[in-house]
């Protein structure tokens with residue numbers, strides 16, 4: 269039986285859970301750089317969904333946010349960013365644009381205004397280069413609110429920024445003084 273587009277989305281969400289947060293769900297481990305063995309992943313997912321190498325390759329290739337990468341010989345796979353578990357995906361340190369954006373929900377704004385942006389369960393705070401993306405991210409949590417991040421000033425002040433393989437800007441925290449609600 270062929271997977272429909274919504275089956276593929278469901279499998280992709282399951283892959284995100286495994287590769288970013290809970291590899292133990294299917295009894296596998298990630299290495300220090302976040303890599304999982306492709307055969308072990310296929311076997312583990314196969315207990316729940318119809319999947320083979322070809323389907324996995326299609327999911328990786330068509331993923332809207334390019335969330336996953338294979339290693340050079342295709343034996344391993346990892347998520348490019350978004351982890352809550354301690355892995356080092358060899359993020360590239362990069363000079364950020366002057367302004368970045370973070371979308372969140374209204375109900376978090378009082379806390380953000382005083383504490384700044386904190387990574388929560390994830391390893392980093394996620395930032396985007398445009399307000400459209402920030403708005404979409406914010407909507408996942410409730411009534412969206414967008415913060416403008418003075419990334420240029422943060423960079424000047426010595427904060428480190430990373431650009432993930434799929435174009436997400438990441439930094440450890442954003443103190444409140446660099447934030448402006450727009």
Ligand code: HQG
Nearest residue numbers: 333371372373376379380383384385386388390394405409
């Ligand atoms: C909020 C998706 C209270 C923060 C997206 C966010 C993204 C605070 C929530 C990626 C806070 C954490 C990540 C503070 C931050 N007080 N709340 N001081 N500081 N928060 O899901 O950024 O589709 O862990 O604003 O596209 O929403 O999964 O982070 O609302 O890039 O690939 O705490 O996930 O990508 O929520 O989303 P999350 P996020 P994928």
